[in-house]
Amino acid sequence: MEKIETRKRSGGRRARAANTKPARAPNYRQLRHPFTPQTVFSDDEIDGIHNIALRVLEELGIKVLLPEAREIYAGAGAKIVNDMVYIGKDIVEEALKTAPKSIHLRGINPLRDQIYEDGAMIFQAGAGCPNVSDKKRGRRPGDLNAYVETIKLQQHFDIIHLLGPSAEPQDVPANLRHYAMIETQMTWADKPINVYARGQTQTEQSFEMIRLGFDLSDDEFENGVWGITVINSNSPRMLDIPMAQGLIDFARHNQMSVITPFCLAGAMAPITIAGALALQHAEAIAAIVLVQMTRAGAPISYGGFASNVDMKSGSPAFGTPEHLKLQIGAGQLARHIDLPWRSAAGAASNLADAQGASETANALWGGMMANATLNLHAAGWLEGGLTFGYEKFINDIEILQTLAEMCVKPDGSQAEIGFDALAEVEPGGHFFATQHTMDRYETAFYAPIVADLSNFGSWTENGALTSEDRAVPVWEQALNGYQQPKTGAQVPEILAQYIERGTNAGGAFPQE
């Protein structure tokens, strides 16, 4: 089989060097949180929540539907009664000892790698959406074309760090869908890849495609994380078959599970912030135990996606005070057990309007104040995840880039303060023409991608467009001028035979 010329460590760098760079080229690729994490609970309260979670695991137990998973728990000393698993404190302690604090996530372009650890600030686009929506084509079920487009959009903006299952390609049969989703990511992007854990066969075939398409040896594959999956527990206190299987399969291959109880306070979780977090913490720890007992040191991210339900509609709410307190509390719990963790932003709004922007902005700030390692659903999520919105995505990118700019502290040196410039300008004058300004004006300020700062007259003459309207040409240009990463060009050819063989063999249906 032909080698990809631009594979692994070299492709990205070379591909990028050829581009003409704008004067201002901020680096949004690897970010560190610039701010001190905030707290909503005292240390004692956090300790209390942690201890209740341990009691939940030991006394109430977790229902685990997969026999193989129960056997692993039993092997670690957990008590098993039918499908209930009771996990003692000592088992938890052991697991927390081996769970890695720092995880190297690989893109085929090493410039896209992420070190997943406390202090890193990583963003992922809205994920898991059955529908997509844009102002040109309306709202419609997700298909492969939309999936390809939204992967391109995720690749286009450096501020999106990990690829995600933005839109479900429902026109591809469920038994073949993983072929299409993995191939799309490898062909059109060079960032760390998302793999759905929908059964062992799909998972292993997905891993094989990554190894094959990127020409990685087994060792190369297992010595870094190339595939990442989100594992949802069925709150309260249940781990279903595909999810438990995913934890085991990813651990065995040293790939990363992101454990995500979806604890909606007042519905699948206690109505209080502290109660919902206790349940989330227990479920996350149960998954960490399973992973560490499968393979000590295997990568797993602590985390959760806790919010409240709206009392009027019963729907999940996002960017609410409760969501933010749950984010900050979850951050405290993650630091309590000293692990990196995922949070989530999102929006309940049905379109990219002021509500949607406020919801996502609040939840992104919440994740920042909580020092979330990963903030998922950071861009493009509408309707509580039922739709991936193109214009919402573009508007959210603007917020994300604003947050990313906060990572660069302003220079407070004497030269930057510029006493000479201050002396040069007369009272009531202006600084436009000072050398201090001339030296810096091209790069001093963030350049917005969708915000329009023109005055009311010009704005009206230009059609009185909302920022939702203005987002259309932004995503259109990103797609029209799309530059395929060099690493992707030969992937379809390399994978063609593998996929054809798999397809002829009936693919692999999702595990129930």
Place this chain on the structure above:
Amino acid sequence: MEKIETRKRSGGRRARAANTKPARAPNYRQLRHPFTPQTVFSDDEIDGIHNIALRVLEELGIKVLLPEAREIYAGAGAKIVNDMVYIGKDIVEEALKTAPKSIHLRGINPLRDQIYEDGAMIFQAGAGCPNVSDKKRGRRPGDLNAYVETIKLQQHFDIIHLLGPSAEPQDVPANLRHYAMIETQMTWADKPINVYARGQTQTEQSFEMIRLGFDLSDDEFENGVWGITVINSNSPRMLDIPMAQGLIDFARHNQMSVITPFCLAGAMAPITIAGALALQHAEAIAAIVLVQMTRAGAPISYGGFASNVDMKSGSPAFGTPEHLKLQIGAGQLARHIDLPWRSAAGAASNLADAQGASETANALWGGMMANATLNLHAAGWLEGGLTFGYEKFINDIEILQTLAEMCVKPDGSQAEIGFDALAEVEPGGHFFATQHTMDRYETAFYAPIVADLSNFGSWTENGALTSEDRAVPVWEQALNGYQQPKTGAQVPEILAQYIERGTNAGGAFPQE
């Protein structure tokens, strides 16, 4: 003259007790910052910026156009050359010693009082707008009707703490406008009052109206702050006649000036964050000196409104990374000299869309991360302040209420965690019917005022309204069901004679 029956300390409380309260009645009236202030500069850098500001004052000087102000500076030992004032470090030191760290702001309803000090979190609506806009009547020049309406809206929502000059009532002649603006605030609201400093006569007449209308003795008036004004320096390094006059007049009557250099980095201020802050700091200190030399201990707020210009349009930008860094840096400088301070939010957007929401949300979070004592232009500001938007105001109130909810830390006690509830619900079940939920569901979650969390189907059936659309009935209901505070009912009658006499005497024109 007749006494107001419900005056001063009693009115508000009685008026409120009669209302039927909803199950959830959060108190947004007096807030304290819940989070640790963040930093963008090191302590050494802040010291460096402070020292450059002192050099600016001593070596470069401030142009002061009002002779009386120059005399006050001279009396304190400043060097005067023509209209330039050079202020030595020792003078600054003296002034900073007497500038109060805690200022009691009075509403006629004591429940509306604010203690203006480090740690307080106070919001004021968008101010100084020549135009107003709403979806029913469109964009139009501000008039008295709009001013009355926007004062009612500011009064209606507890999260707005200080009244502001939201819309300029341009249908009232400039020489009589202060009568209308003060009377409107006193009649329709009971929060601390905004007084424009547009010349000595207007200021003193405004103070007289407050004393008269609220039946305050001179001592009662001067023993608390009843009137608040924003004073803008003419950056760079200039204080014009009305502004200097305002600082003096307010200080003499022990009322509060909020000094606000408007330092647009790259235009009226150096292009760097550190440089713009050095200029802002120098100008703010110059004003503090004038106030303290006029009357030691007189209330003045440190502050600023620094942002950047958009490099495409030349317009001021808001909610940008630079704006946020300037906010956080300004907070560091305020704490460096140990004074409460004002920041500002705002938006450049021409309507209440996603851009406008992101701009304001970012800048409100910036103010929160900077622990701004007062965040001005917190709701309703469009077009960089050229228009007060009704729908923008309502949407911003939602963000503000979300921030306010963060002030209440979640309860982390064992009862709140609810181990019993966790034990009661089977794996995969739900918490709807647990006693733990039943005891709390009416009050557990913030109830949105404009966010719509219904699903896409219901939302479409209901007309597919944006949150801008949905804000219309919210402000309409606030105005239609408006409850005048008891303190206001007799104000027009009490002031009628005073205003008639003043009007017949030609009113008072703004000072040039």
